[in-house]
Amino acid sequence: MTVRNRRRAPHATGTKRRNPRAERDINRSPSAMTGGTGPTGRRRYDPRAARGQMADSGRRRLDRSGRGQTVVSMGSAATTQSAAEPRPIVIDQPAFYILAVPDCADGRPSSQDRDILGAARTLADAGNGGAVVALDFGGRAALGPLGADRVIDTSSVGDDYTPETRMACVIAAIDLLAPAHVVFPDAGINGGDLARRVAAERNQPLATHCQRVAGDQVISRVDGTKSEVYCTPPLLIAVDAESAEPVAGAPREGRIIEFETPEVDTGIRDLGPVPVDPASIPLAEADFILAAGNGVRDWETFHELSRALGASEGASRVVCDAGDMPRDRQVGASGTIVNPRCYVAVGISGAPQHLQGITDVENVVAIDVKANTPMQKRADLGVVGDASTIMKALLRRLEAKHEAA
Amino acid sequence: MKPLEIIVLVSIGRHPVSGRERRAVNDARALAVARSLTDRSHIKVVHAGDPDSPVLAEYLGIGADCIEVLPVPAGCDVMPGLAHEIDKRKPDVVLTASQAERGRASGLLPYALAKRAGLSLTPGVSSIDTTHDGDFRIHQALPGGQRRALAATPPLLATVDATATTVPPFVYARSRRGEIRTLEPPAEMPALDELDIRPARRRPKRINVGSGNQSAAERLRAAAGAQSAGGQQIEAADPEKAAEAIIDFLRDKKVLRPASEQ
Ligand SMILES: Cc1cc2nc3c(=O)[nH]c(=O)nc-3n(C[C@H](O)[C@H](O)[C@H](O)COP(=O)(O)OP(=O)(O)OC[C@H]3O[C@@H](n4cnc5c(N)ncnc54)[C@H](O)[C@@H]3O)c2cc1C
Numbered sequence: 140m141t142v143r144n145r146r147r148a149p150h151a152t153g154t155k156r157r158n159p160r161a162e163r164d165i166n167r168s169p170s171a172m173t174g175g176t177g178p179t180g181r182r183r184y185d186p187r188a189a190r191g192q193m194a195d196s197g198r199r200r201l202d203r204s205g206r207g208q209t210v211v212s213m214g215s216a217a218t219t220q221s222a223a224e225p226r227p228i229v230i231d232q233p234a235f236y237i238l239a240v241p242d243c244a245d246g247r248p249s250s251q252d253r254d255i256l257g258a259a260r261t262l263a264d265a266g267n268g269g270a271v272v273a274l275d276f277g278g279r280a281a282l283g284p285l286g287a288d289r290v291i292d293t294s295s296v297g298d299d300y301t302p303e304t305r306m307a308c309v310i311a312a313i314d315l316l317a318p319a320h321v322v323f324p325d326a327g328i329n330g331g332d333l334a335r336r337v338a339a340e341r342n343q344p345l346a347t348h349c350q351r352v353a354g355d356q357v358i359s360r361v362d363g364t365k366s367e368v369y370c371t372p373p374l375l376i377a378v379d380a381e382s383a384e385p386v387a388g389a390p391r392e393g394r395i396i397e398f399e400t401p402e403v404d405t406g407i408r409d410l411g412p413v414p415v416d417p418a419s420i421p422l423a424e425a426d427f428i429l430a431a432g433n434g435v436r437d438w439e440t441f442h443e444l445s446r447a448l449g450a451s452e453g454a455s456r457v458v459c460d461a462g463d464m465p466r467d468r469q470v471g472a473s474g475t476i477v478n479p480r481c482y483v484a485v486g487i488s489g490a491p492q493h494l495q496g497i498t499d500v501e502n503v504v505a506i507d508v509k510a511n512t513p514m515q516k517r518a519d520l521g522v523v524g525d526a527s528t529i530m531k532a533l534l535r536r537l538e539a540k541h542e543a544a
Numbered sequence: 545m546k547p548l549e550i551i552v553l554v555s556i557g558r559h560p561v562s563g564r565e566r567r568a569v570n571d572a573r574a575l576a577v578a579r580s581l582t583d584r585s586h587i588k589v590v591h592a593g594d595p596d597s598p599v600l601a602e603y604l605g606i607g608a609d610c611i612e613v614l615p616v617p618a619g620c621d622v623m624p625g626l627a628h629e630i631d632k633r634k635p636d637v638v639l640t641a642s643q644a645e646r647g648r649a650s651g652l653l654p655y656a657l658a659k660r661a662g663l664s665l666t667p668g669v670s671s672i673d674t675t676h677d678g679d680f681r682i683h684q685a686l687p688g689g690q691r692r693a694l695a696a697t698p699p700l701l702a703t704v705d706a707t708a709t710t711v712p713p714f715v716y717a718r719s720r721r722g723e724i725r726t727l728e729p730p731a732e733m734p735a736l737d738e739l740d741i742r743p744a745r746r747r748p749k750r751i752n753v754g755s756g757n758q759s760a761a762e763r764l765r766a767a768a769g770a771q772s773a774g775g776q777q778i779e780a781a782d783p784e785k786a787a788e789a790i791i792d793f794l795r796d797k798k799v800l801r802p803a804s805e806q
Pocket of ligand 1: 431432433434435454455456457458469470471472473474485486487488489490491492493498506507508509512524525526527534
């Protein structure tokens, strides 16, 4: 066998010999060469130290967003900046106003509220020098960091359902500021209702179900979900969920504007919430779910606990297959996709098909004998222990509280 | 007490998958709510549009005795005609869906009607009851399956959505027996302005990519929707402690009312 094209050793041709190791060491950053010296006397390279320089998380990674770059180069600078509050942007003499009307349904801005403040910001910046004015029905909600240059405090309207009073507030704000656009979240009986009330009252066009908002164009969905209408932004704009981006970057000042809440006599009075049997709430709508998996044996305690907590019951597929729970209670890919405020999983391992059903859930509690199940990893609060014992302890506590009160 | 006079406004819907014309589900629910309030003879079902549509018979099949049709050609605004009809008949309640299933489907019609005819409007109604003093007691559907009670004075326009009562079953014989009556065309039928309508584009769902300081594994998990909460874990040697931690967690997230309120 002959090997052709074999390179001849460099020294044989008289050229200088290269030392590739030495060359590599020169290219390496000196601080990574902290691994001491090896048996041959050569300085050793410490890969972990090198990695530590790459990112704060200490892991090499491919980040195409470009954001990682700042982390790498500014390392310590970034941390000092976040420690000091970034200075808010101030617009003293706005060229025009954009009014945003977030729902702030339970006193704080929802994700859709953040989005519509972002949409209002887009409209204000597109016209050069516009200011976003937010109507704050929730009160005390910090709307400056969400992009509001000015805030009108209308929290005196209260938490009761008073759509006519809210409409009067929006109309009064329109009269006060003559905004170029008014942006609402198109959300059911809150923002969606308010936007349509204002549109009917003022006989103004309203772009409903907007999918995109830009300075020169809004895209509004019509015909169910089949078609879209492209138009120049009208005075009133109602934006669908997840159709705009929340404001990123420096906060705004959120200066309070003096405003007098108008008095209205309304035809509708709020009589307060109606107690609803949690068992009758469809799983997809439920606000609080106690779900059982294969780890639950003690069904009586489970049902008693769900009653005591006032939670709707859910189940994993195994449980439904076994007939311990009805099929309409199954959570997951082939069951119901749920979105409660809190999900308590008892004896559920957290198979991907089950986790797919709870992707949007904010607060998850897991009770399981094992500590390393996917559900435990997903949980905000994981409890390792026997389901039956813990359920009984919970019941005892809830009952004790009842008697004490 | 005088029986309630109710007008139910119905439209032509569209099946979300097959695209075929059908009864609009929420209009059918509005009819069911009306049936729960008063006798059938006091319910007027009104449609503005094509009197020859075969879909109208479906409303007969689910409990309407007669459907009155205001002949309004496509491309014209139905609002003035319907408002005039409401003015003329002075109903106690007008019921309709919160939004149509096809056409502009902006959900603005009930508001324009309520303004023009001087009705108070309540959206998202799941059920209505009458009280002895002539007011209505309304249950309004809130997110999370909750309900809120409202009191409203007539005349009232209530919109109904998917949370209202179930639709009564379709009875074929009824759909054949009922009557479809064409009314005089309304005096006012302004043409709707032309819109630049295009087929909807699918927009990607927004995914939570998170900040640049996450590991690839975390970003993948965030994109797949199962963000790691990085939560706290307790080994429950003592079940009482575990129970307390859970209850504190639930109170903190406001799903359980604090002990003082219970
Ligand atoms: C096509 C397809 C679709 C599917 N769709 C779904 C779906 O929609 N929804 C769904 O849920 N599943 C679905 N599955 C099934 C899924 O893959 C899992 O099999 C199922 O979710 C497991 O249910 P589990 O967690 O209750 O049971 P297991 O995986 O058996 O988990 C039981 C858990 O309970 C714990 N445990 C045992 N004893 C105790 C005790 N005494 N106290 C406390 N904990 C205890 C165990 O440690 C374990 O973690 C689907 C599967 C397929 C193939």
